[in-house]
Amino acid sequence: MPKCIGLRLSPRLPTLAGICPSSSSSHSGPSAVGSVPILAKALNKWKTGGRAPRRLVLGLGVSFWAQLMNMSGAVGGKSFTASARLKSGPSFEEILKNVEWPEQFPFKEEDFKRFDESSDQLFYEAPRFVTHIDDPAIAALTKYYSKVFPPSNSPGVCILDMCSSWVSHFPPGYKQEQIVGMGMNEEELKRNPVLTEYVVQDLNVNPKLPFEDNSFDVITNVVSVDYITKPLDVFKEMRRILKPGGLAIMSFSNRCFWTKAISIWTSTGDADHGLIVGSYFHYAGGFEPPQGVDISPNPGRSDPMYIVYSRKLSTV
Numbered sequence: 001m002p003k004c005i006g007l008r009l010s011p012r013l014p015t016l017a018g019i020c021p022s023s024s025s026s027h028s029g030p031s032a033v034g035s036v037p038i039l040a041k042a043l044n045k046w047k048t049g050g051r052a053p054r055r056l057v058l059g060l061g062v063s064f065w066a067q068l069m070n071m072s073g074a075v076g077g078k079s080f081t082a083s084a085r086l087k088s089g090p091s092f093e094e095i096l097k098n099v100e101w102p103e104q105f106p107f108k109e110e111d112f113k114r115f116d117e118s119s120d121q122l123f124y125e126a127p128r129f130v131t132h133i134d135d136p137a138i139a140a141l142t143k144y145y146s147k148v149f150p151p152s153n154s155p156g157v158c159i160l161d162m163c164s165s166w167v168s169h170f171p172p173g174y175k176q177e178q179i180v181g182m183g184m185n186e187e188e189l190k191r192n193p194v195l196t197e198y199v200v201q202d203l204n205v206n207p208k209l210p211f212e213d214n215s216f217d218v219i220t221n222v223v224s225v226d227y228i229t230k231p232l233d234v235f236k237e238m239r240r241i242l243k244p245g246g247l248a249i250m251s252f253s254n255r256c257f258w259t260k261a262i263s264i265w266t267s268t269g270d271a272d273h274g275l276i277v278g279s280y281f282h283y284a285g286g287f288e289p290p291q292g293v294d295i296s297p298n299p300g301r302s303d304p305m306y307i308v309y310s311r312k313l314s315t316v
């Protein structure tokens, strides 16, 4: 099976510099950017309940982008590149424990800008019959799903795979009455064997999910939450369409089509990504406190795999 991997960038140390000791001095590669300690400092304030700064991540300069472009070989924005890996410091699970979130959503419009602001429709026009994470990472995700999904063929169970493609990584033979895929490329979705139906929709143009309230038991999103430019709108919609107690599972690795990922993502590392996704659940409202799980197989030897999940409050 072809795998869509660009150049793997040099790993860097954990980004929660304020929490993990001596993290920034030995940064290497293009991901060691000045914005990281800024986010780290802010995240530390979240933890300590301090007031969040007006802006967590400063706009990244052209030279940074140019450098990253050169080093990743991502000219044209087609490569799927790797960045940071959580190496030490707090475990991924700990990152979302007892966060004292600022009152207001701490990110600003510019944090959701992307290097390539051209139409996503164009970017995803051609199908990519590739996998975006390596086989051990896929296996870890499938195993995780098999533990938390409702049993196969449960009457009335509906699942939505957001940002889907030709694969959903569900357990082999997994079936439900309704498994809907939403994505950008119809040819990919058509070929996805687990889906009972699909919808092609650009969530960055229209974040409204075309489904009724309280209709899904589970929503999955694999290695794609970083492309969403209006995350609060999308997460509020996820809350609306989930059944009370319904589960939303956002999974990600350390790879992305970085020209299409939001700037707050490309300028931060794995630990920060956990907090960023956690913040989407928190500020969308109506979800249980988000939790993080590190399901990385063979840490350091294959792609890492992280989950941030939450359930819709049963009282909503």
Ligand SMILES: C[S@@+](CC[C@H](N)C(=O)[O-])C[C@H]1O[C@@H](n2cnc3c(N)ncnc32)[C@H](O)[C@@H]1O
Residues within 6 Å of the ligand: 120, 124, 131, 132, 162, 163, 164, 165, 166, 167, 168, 182, 183, 184, 185, 201, 202, 203, 204, 205, 221, 222, 223, 224, 227
């Ligand atoms: C890296 S691929 C991951 C696909 C699939 N989840 C997987 O694991 O193979 C990113 C996916 O995000 C989806 N996506 C990207 N931008 C999107 C947008 N603006 N609206 C909806 N979906 C989007 C595309 O359908 C694309 O397949």
